[in-house]
Amino acid sequence: MIPNDDEVAGGYNFAYLDEQTKRMVRRAILKAVCIPGHQVPFGSREMPLPAGWGTGGLQVTASVIGPDDVLKVIDQGTDAATNAVSIRAFFRRVAGLATTERTREASLIQTRHRIPETPLTEEQILVLQVPQPEPLRQLVPRGAAARRLHAFADYGVMYVKLYEDIARFGRVTLAYDYPVLVNGRYLASPSPIPRFDNPKLDNSRALSLFGAGRERRLYAIPPYTRVASLDFGDHPFEVQRWSVGCALCGSRASYLDEIGSGGPGARMFVCSDTDYCEERREASAPARRAAGGGRP
Amino acid sequence: MEPLTDAMVCLRGVGKSFTFHSRGLSVEALRGVDLEVRRGECVALDGPSGAGKSTLMRTLYGNYLAGAGTVRVRHGGELINIAGADPHIILEVRRTTLGYISQFLRVLPRVPTLDIVAEPLIAIGTSREAARERAAELLEKLNVAPALWSLPPATFSGGEQQRVNIARGFAVPCPILLLDEPTASLDAANADSVIALIEEARARGTAMIGIFHDAQVKARVATRQLTLTRSS
Amino acid sequence: MSRAVVLRASGLRKVFGGRVVACADIDFELAAGEVVGIVGESGSGKSTLLRCLAGLAAPDAGTVEIAIDGGERVDLWQLDEVARAQALRSALGLVHQNPRDGLKLGISAGGNVAEPLMVSGIRHYGRLREVALDWLERVEVPRRRIDDLPSTFSGGMQQRLQIARSLAPGPRILLLDEPTGGLDVSVQARLLDLLRSLVRELGVAALIVTHDLGVARLLADRLLVMLRGRVIEAGLADQVLDDPQAPYTQKLVASMLRI
Structure with missing residues (x-):
């Protein structure tokens, strides 16, 4: 537009x-x-x-x-x-x-x-x-100290965080802003994705x-x-999975948001990416977009 | 004077004085000591109290620094002068060549008796099993009850501790042994077993120098005597 | 027989504020597998020396060489910061007097032992866990405490944990700064015993700074005596303690015997 x-x-x-x-x-x-x-x-x-x-x-x-x-x-x-x-x-x-x-x-x-x-x-x-x-911010509060660790490529503290998560909860609990190693050198925050x-x-x-x-x-x-999410060989990085597909477009490959569907206790999962969802629905029923169909 | 070709220990003109800086005092303990010991010999140091018998033993072991002369021991194929040797060399000589059997055991609070005796063997590369086997054999010869072997000797009687220490001293078959009153305060039976070990070592060709207060023991083990007199 | 030198200090000098000479003319070698004690009163410069050797304080003059992987020696203070950190990480372990300085109190005992291994590139949780458990056992911390925070440990146990953390990556050199300093006498004995057997077993070369001559006698093969920043006497540990030569060493030994 x-x-x-x-x-x-x-x-x-x-x-x-x-x-x-x-x-x-x-x-x-x-x-x-x-x-x-x-x-x-x-x-x-x-x-x-x-x-x-x-x-x-x-x-x-x-x-x-x-x-x-x-x-x-x-x-x-x-x-x-x-x-x-x-x-x-x-x-x-x-x-x-x-x-x-x-x-x-x-x-x-x-x-x-x-x-x-x-x-x-x-x-x-x-x-x-x-x-x-700063991906180390939570672990190394002082900025200068964190920059030293980057300079030394010393990311042990981040691995310790993963280790502690697995020891305590059996898995890494970070759901978003999961740290990545960029080009095999710098640890970076992917932002809160x-x-x-x-x-x-x-x-x-x-x-x-x-x-x-x-x-x-x-x-x-x-x-x-190359962007690698930090993990252990025996606890490889895994993405979230859902047992259902998108309630609107049926995609099983996209990130789903949980929404209430009106009925008491009923739960529904739909694509978080609205454009992707619409595009898929259009492809299967081209008339819906023209009719103004967006998210319910 | 060149040492005899088969001498295991060769002292030439050994002197030792102690300087006490705080009192501005110097005491001469040894002067001009010459001694040669061959394989299979056991030389008893003799002389009045204060004549420097203990000082000579310690100087030989590198525990005291010799003030004069040379203190040579055969280590491997060559004679090494302990006086002025690099500490690493002295430690190396002590590990395999020069054993010291004294009355007193420095007890480590938690090490079991069997391991205390086995430790010098393990330090020169003997396997743990073989070292423990040899340790058990020695403890048995010295009448240390097997029930005690797994305990640290801290709570043992003085005689028991002394026998553990003697066992440790005999663990590595060193070609030279220094014996500092090895049978003092042992009863006749235990003294006999220590004497048996000394005789065994001598038969093996071990060169020994010792201080023996007990005249009977001295008569049994010594092949000759070196008498020291007060040098000061 | 000459043993490989794993650490060599030459002409080491550190001056504070342009005037206060903390240590000067320090020359010594640490051979593979030996234990060297540095004794002297507080203020004699032994801790400063240790800091120069551990890469924590830059000397004003002199060199510190340490053996890195492959046995080659590098001059610690000629390396850039990153290379120095790498060399230290793989070659040298440091045990502080206060375990709180050497441990991370916010992470579990297991995490403390495993961290240096993660830094050196081990990326297998199960393996890290195994090594951590093994080390806890070796330093006599119960296995079930692996996920507990060190702040819940006694002082002696914290110190043993710190030793595990510093030894886990397999350094050739271990530097210890008054490792028994803050501990009760009964706890000290246990720690000394443990240190002694670990050092012998692992064949690690250890440099132990202490003002306690009893500790020095029990652990050290050789001793260096420091006074006002200089090494005034050096030799076999039992010889230095039983036949001290320098007036100061005689005083030091005499004061120990009186206690």
Whole structure:
């Protein structure tokens, strides 16, 4: 969807940030791409959005996006959530950008908490909003100490966390933000995506950029980079599985959300990725989308 | 003077003084001691109390630093001067060549008797089983009741502890043995078994130097005598 | 017979604040499998020396060489920080006086023993578990305590756990800083016994800093006596203790005998 002229606000530089700031962020991104998984500091700016609502992703998107790009914004899998709606509207206003809800049509996808089910391509960039870029933060509270461990590639503390989980609960309990080793070198947070999405980062065709505005850090996973979720040989990494398929599209390969279906005690699972779900339903019954069928 | 080609121990002009810095005092304990001991010989050190018998034994063992002269022992094929040798060499000589049997056992609180006796053998590479077998044999010869073997000797009587220590001293068949009053405070029967071990070792060709207060024991085991006099 | 040297300090010097000489002209070697004691009063520089050897404090002059995998020796303080950390990780274990400095109190006993193995690349939970249990047994911590936090352990048990943690990766060198310092006498005896048998059994070279000459006599093959930052006497442990030469060593030994 291309914005109407009256939707676009005057008086702003293209994509809100001034060109000097974009250059600074792009330099940081270039460095991040060169050192996959390594956190690069950048001069995070005030954005017209509270810190913690995606200001890092916003600045990364603003720095790499061009007038011909088509933007998709996802929040928890859906384009319709508040955060997604307002960030999409922001770029329509300050960049006059075309936006879409379809994964296949987007050239740049900014997302929070999910990676689309539809496989990405070499033509696409994925921008992830990151609240806490430091995967060791919980284990090593001091930033300098954590940076030393990265420098030494000493990730024993993270393995200890996994060890303790298995000793105590019989399995690793991390359901999201499950740490990954990027290119065999740097431990990184994949952002708070479900561990279900971790395998999508491995050897992805798309460039993934991670922005943390409040923490003033960004990092990157270039296309075709090995991304391994930490595990033990005898306790291999596993993604979530469901005993049922999506109640709407029947997919058994996507990440499912549990929703109430109206009836007392009844539980229902549907795709978290609304675009993927719709696309599948369209493919089986093309008339439904035209009739306005979305999520119930 | 060159040592005899078959000498196991060769002391030349050995002297030792103790300097007590805090009292500004120096005491000479040994002066000009010469001694050669061959295979199968047992030399009894003799002399009045304070003549330096114990000092000489300790100097031979490297426990005291010799102040003058050379203290050579045959280790492997060559004579090594203990006086001024590198500590690693002394330890090496002690492990395989130079045994010291004294009256006093430094007790480790929790090590069982059998392992205390077996330990020197294990230290030179004997298998644990073989070392324990040899230890049991020695303890039996020295009349230490098998019921005690699995216990640490901390609670044993003085005589029992002494016999455990003697067993430990005989565990490795060292070619040179220093015997510091090995039978003191043992009853006649136990003294006999210690003497039997000493005679056995001598028959094997072990060169021995000892302090024996008991004249009968000395007469039985010593082949000759070196008399020390007070040097100061 | 010459045994492989696993640690060598040459001309080591550490000065604090430009004036206070903590240690100077330190030269010594640690051979494979031997136990060397460093004795002296507090303030004699022995702990500073240990810190220089353990990679915790950079000396102002001199070198510290340690043998790494393959027996080759590297100059610790010529290495960059990452290489130094790697060399130390594989070659050297450190036991602090206070077990709280050497353990992570927020993770289980098993996790404490297994962590250095995970750092060195073991990625098999069952194997880590096995090694941790084996080490707990060797240091006489009941197997059932494997998932308990060390903060629930007695002081002696914490110290034994720290020893397990430092030995589990199989270092050639073990540095111990007053390992029995904070313990009751009865607990000390047990720990010393354990240390003695472990060191003998594993053939690890140990350097033990202590002000307790009884500890030195029981554990050490050789002794270095330190006074005001310098080694003033060195030799066979029993010889130094029974026939001390330097005035200070005589005083030190005499003071021990009075107790």
